[in-house]
Amino acid sequence: MLSYIIRRLLVCIPTVFLVITLVFFAFQLIPGDAALIFAGEQASQEQIAQIRSDLGLDKPVFEQYSIYLQRLLKGDMGKSAITGRPVFLEIKSRFFNTVRLAVVATVVSSIFGIVFGTISALKREKPADYVISVLSIFGISIPSFWLALLLMYFFSVKLKLLPTTGNASLKHYIMPTIVLSVYSIAFIARMTRSSLFEILGEDYVRTAREKGMKERIVIAKHVLRNALIPVITVVGLQFGYLLGGAVVTETVFAWPGLGRLLVTSVEQRDLMVVQGVLLVFATSFVLVNLLIDLLYGLVDPRIRFN
Template sequence: MLKYLLKRIVGTIPTLIIVVTFVFLFVRIIPGDPARLVAGEQATQQDVEAVRERLGLNKPVTTQYITYVSGLLHGDLGTSLRTKRPVLEEISGRFGNTVRLAAVTLLWSAIAGVLFGVWSGTHRGKWQDYTGMTVAVSGISLPSFWIGFLLIMLLAVKMKILPTTSSSDWKGLIMPSITLGLGIAAIIARFTRSSIVEILKEDYIRTARAKGIREKVVVWKHVFRNSMISVVTVVGLQFGFLLGGSVVTETVFAYPGLGSLLIESVNYRDYPAIQSLILIFSLQFIVINLLVDVLYAVLNPEIKLQ
């Protein structure tokens, strides 16, 4: 196991190098001049050039890249052009909010999605199946921004039981969590159903039934556990998406997470913040994929980590 983990960790280094390089180049083709934004609209061209020199934007791209990578290796993500604070402080101040929202959303959406998927898969072709999959398709099809505005109008404006924007208490998590979780629960439900249907066709399931084992035992002990191998992948990827922050949802609810920070940084052409956020998002997906591979072996000991 340790050898496998070390091999996977080393294998992520080329991926991170590619991500760092592409992100560095990509943010520099975004229209707009960050030096002009920092200097202000009333600044003269001479003032703008002075700001550009102070920020190092007048240097060759290769020099800027070397400086950026050198800073990363020393744990320095740079200074935000927008707030003049270290980018690490900007991210750490909002990372906790994103983790809290992601954890709450994934918890209820995974439970609901798996239950709906098992319910539909074990009643294939019956009204339970059609009902479950209709709900799942609806959850995937409805745009998140539409769901968000609908919840605000219904629960905040009409019924006045929740705040219109995210607050510091648990109430501020309800509407963003529902908006994010509906689509995720629907995706998990569809994958769970497909996996359940495939497992039910296996010979060992027919053998278990032929031995007279109760249907509930067959479903939850044999079918459910083996079907979770593919579902874990979906859950892991969705968790990575949630940790990356949902830009639309966080914008709709003014939620102070990483997604809204990314929007603010893009609008201000804040190169250091944009680069650091995308790098962190990529690293999160890499770590989650590694954890998913390890969970495969936990769920099914027959899988060997080679």
């Protein structure tokens, strides 16, 4: 298992390096003067030139890239042009708010998605299967911003049961979690259903049933366990999606996370913060995929020897 982990880490390192490289050079193509944004419109040409020199923007692109890598190794992502604080601190103050919301939404969507998918597979072509299939299509199709506004209208404006913004209490988690979970529940349910269909037709499942093994033991021991690998893939990818894709939800509910920070920074043209947030999102997604690979090795030992 240790050698498998080392192999996956060795694959992950160049991927992260590629992400860093792509993010850096993508921002070189954005029009505008970062030094002017940082200095402000009222700054003199001498001040702008000094800031450009301090930021290393007067150097060739590849030399800037080398300096950028050296700073990243030291944990330095630059400074915010708006607040003047280090970008690392701006991200750190909001990162765990996004992670907590993503974890809660992933747990909720995994539980309901697997349960609904299992029921749908076991009740194939019965009313329960049709109902869950229709709800899954609805969950995948509904726009997140529309669902968020709908929930706010009913639970906050009409019923006055839930707060609309912030993250101060458990009540603040309910509506954002629902909005983020609906799509994931539908997607996980459909994947679980398809995976279970495939496993239920295998010879070893029929053999277990013919031996007189109870149905719940067949499902738990032979079917669900072997159907876990594609489901783990979907759950892991959904967690990565929730980390980087909660921008709309965080904006609607004024959730103090990275998604809202990204939107605010784009509006204010705070390029250093935008660059830092995108880098964190992309790196997090790579690390989530690494975790999925490691979970594969735990669920199916055969993968570790491939």
